[in-house]
Amino acid sequence: MHYKQIPTLEVGKPGQRAMTEEELAYSTALTYLSLARQIRDVWGAVQLEYFDPLEFQKWLKAHECKPKTKGHLKAFVNRMFNKAKLYGMFWFVENPIKLVEVRGISKRKKKQPDLTVEQCFLVLNLLPDPYRTMGLSALCTGLRIEEVLAQTWDRIDFARLCMKVEEAVVHGRIGPVKSEYSDDELPLDPEFATVLLDWKLASKGADSGLVFPSHVTGLCFHASPLQQDWVRRAGFCLVACPECGAAPGVRCTGFSIRSRKRPRIGVHAGRRTAATAAGYGSIGWHTFRHKYETLLRGAETPLDVQQRLMRHADLRTTSQYGEVPMENQRRANSHAIRPILERRSVRYAS
Numbered sequence: 001m002h003y004k005q006i007p008t009l010e011v012g013k014p015g016q017r018a019m020t021e022e023e024l025a026y027s028t029a030l031t032y033l034s035l036a037r038q039i040r041d042v043w044g045a046v047q048l049e050y051f052d053p054l055e056f057q058k059w060l061k062a063h064e065c066k067p068k069t070k071g072h073l074k075a076f077v078n079r080m081f082n083k084a085k086l087y088g089m090f091w092f093v094e095n096p097i098k099l100v101e102v103r104g105i106s107k108r109k110k111k112q113p114d115l116t117v118e119q120c121f122l123v124l125n126l127l128p129d130p131y132r133t134m135g136l137s138a139l140c141t142g143l144r145i146e147e148v149l150a151q152t153w154d155r156i157d158f159a160r161l162c163m164k165v166e167e168a169v170v171h172g173r174i175g176p177v178k179s180e181y182s183d184d185e186l187p188l189d190p191e192f193a194t195v196l197l198d199w200k201l202a203s204k205g206a207d208s209g210l211v212f213p214s215h216v217t218g219l220c221f222h223a224s225p226l227q228q229d230w231v232r233r234a235g236f237c238l239v240a241c242p243e244c245g246a247a248p249g250v251r252c253t254g255f256s257i258r259s260r261k262r263p264r265i266g267v268h269a270g271r272r273t274a275a276t277a278a279g280y281g282s283i284g285w286h287t288f289r290h291k292y293e294t295l296l297r298g299a300e301t302p303l304d305v306q307q308r309l310m311r312h313a314d315l316r317t318t319s320q321y322g323e324v325p326m327e328n329q330r331r332a333n334s335h336a337i338r339p340i341l342e343r344r345s346v347r348y349a350s
Contacts, residue, residue: 027170035076038063048081048090053099060102070102112290113283114323119238120291122249123283126234126265130212131226133199138288140192142296142310145223145285146170147177152209156196161188165311169220181313227284229264235283241271293322300328 042059043051056077060070078097084090115123124135137148146168155164164185168177177183188196196211203213214221237249244253252268275281289310296306307318 026173035073053096057100074100074102113279123234127230131230134212135288142289142292149221151211158193172220172222179313182311184311231284233265233267235280236267236272236275238280239274239278241268243268243270290322298325
């Protein structure tokens with residue numbers, strides 16, 4: 001690898017457009033720097049011609065990180081070799097990193113919680129606005145939270161009942177959406193459009209034109225702190241608290257929000273443990289997007305329409321997204337085995 005110094009990241013400020021067409025997105029640059037630091041600590045003194053793919057594979061296997069991160073590390077080294085070949089620093093017939101195998105990259109370590117509609121509203125009702133309306137927007141449109149935070153009023157056409165999705169906010173920086181398929185126009189349900197109009201009146205708009213501007217800066221929110229302080233903690237409240245006795249959907253008592261540096265939902269440690277054991281320990285903004293896809297399946301929406309509404313590049317991603325409702329599975333199972341059971345009943349009757 002043989003690089004001595006990792007440069008610092010200077011890509012825009014929060015609330016600004018993060019990149020031009022020739023620049024890396026802020027989140028991509030941040031990820032590359034993180035991967036580069038991990039590789040430099042062990043492989044920084046190794047020159048390209050002495051790179052041993054077997055030793056690298058052993059290092060990846062022993063590395064304490066998620067399989068997906070190991071895949072990113074391999075892909076980053078692959079990119080380094082390709083760039084080295086491009087600039088004439090190294091010549092090879094076959095890229096040695098292609099010999100490295102990383103298993104379980106696509107396997108999820110945590111299953112996304114599948115909440116009922118009632119549970120979704122237990123979570124939403126614990127959130128103050130604008131966070132409650134943000135969550136409802138994700139639940140009713142399937143938008144990613146980065147796209148919800150970047151949405152502006154001029155992209156919402158209330159007359160035609162549709163909204164354009166063109167930008168996303170990552171780490172507070174405004175940039176393009178995840179892929180070209182994510183850049184699309186979505187339909188708005190009339191009742192949900194009324195919710196947005198009510199919010200527009202309540203928030204009195206904003207100079208930035210954002211639907212959900214930060215009340216502190218007037219610019220974009222950061223999704224991660226909001227998830228940790230509000231959505232994740234509201235998810236813990238889906239179980240009863242063993243310490244203060246708060247029922248599901250009710251906040252814990254005995255917490256003083258003013259004593260904290262920033263407002264958040266107070267949750268007792270015992271309730272956090274109980275919620276994690278019950279499968280509610282990883283609820284976040286993306287839970288609402290998953291629930292939207294599950295609702296589409298429950299309505300038996302054609303798969304190509306689901307893909308268009310979810311704005312997935314690959315139909316296989318849509319097919320693996322969300323959960324198939326048990327009622328749909330039961331109905332399909334009954335329909336499939338009905339001829340068998342009818343034949344059985346006729347046979348026994350004779």
